[in-house]
Amino acid sequence: MAGIDEAGRGPVIGPLVVAGVLVREGKLEFLRQLGVRDSKQLRPEEREVLYDRIIDVCEAVAVRVVYPTEIDLYVERQKRLTKLNLLEAKIFASIINELSPDRAYVDAADVNPERFAETIRSFLSQDVAIVSEHEADARYPIVAAASIVAKTVRERHVLLLQERYGDFGSGYCTDPKTLKFLKLWWKRYRHLPRFTRWSYLPAKRLVEEHAQMRLTRFFS
Template identity: 50%
Template sequence: MSCGVDEAGRGPVIGPLVVAGVCGEESKIASLRVKDSKKLSPKRRERLAEEIKKVASKIVVIKIEPEEIDALREKMTLNEIEVELFARVISQLNGDKVYVDAADVNEDRFAEEIKKKLGKDVEIISEHKADSKYPMVSAASIIAKVERDRIINELKKELGEFGSGYPADERTKRFLEKYVKEHNELPPHTRHSWKSAKRAMKKKEQKKLGDF
């Protein structure tokens, strides 16, 4: 049985990191004409996610919250965290062949590190842009993105509009700075270990010093 694994939310300063795995018949998944989730509209992703759920033999979704990401970042790189999460998903999938979207610049090393964590022999095809090449990874990418989008929409009901949550997004930058200015702390669901979060706090401290 073939499987695909991918993530959503590696880079954002707000919200969880979601990793999804999808197993099933490649021909059935391919017939849905799935492709990289980033190239699809939110509505199209949601429709495809429902279709994937109908034909997939197994789907596993794991998410880790910003607090856990921050704790792990004290002792691990982001790539090492992804290796851990991918291995966790794969161990629950029980597939013979698993396609993964490589997070490491070295595709083979990413596969080998996952195998070490698994402790069992599984064929892992690790490639960059695997979500554009292999339908199983495209399907996993869609499932992960739809789940993360759902969570982000819930967070916006709680926190208000904060843009995409990515560090380069001006709306996200403004949101963080405004929140810190008003509350003297970072908003909930923020990754404190991200540079953009640290910058927002530093800016507040500098303004405080400037008051004297």
């Protein structure tokens, strides 16, 4: 069976990472014994340790890293109510197709878990039972394992960005450090960094704010 989850859906900076793990049913108890649980309840260093152990336990692991440029292009092309949900469903399906489990447990990205499952099924090339639930990473160790893999991979990408470009905080829209970083970047370069999701509202507001300032100066 497989578990699939994502990390980085909400941040304005950095990639979205989706991970899937394939585990034999007889090894599920071993995941519990390792202490595998919702990645949000673990410190980064704990996730790093569990990441290596999860890789050893799994029959196979599949990871997709979706960069901001791809996210932006997809979000801008789709209807408002689908947007990122449809992109995630496609990626979840590609992982299921790669791992070929008989059953897949997924953390639902849609407010309607069954609709999310149906969307995934529409992209599958094989018949797979799908269990789609909210907070599946808190209920099923196999989804928690996928969550840990996804979050660890994303954190590694974010760390590389911070080492190169400086500390931008968590990358989330609500983080004052993130917003300050973007404002300073714009002030210096007059554009947003390529690792920013310009389709997200905070980035759009920043661009519109500076565009309005230029117009005000022009007509004053």
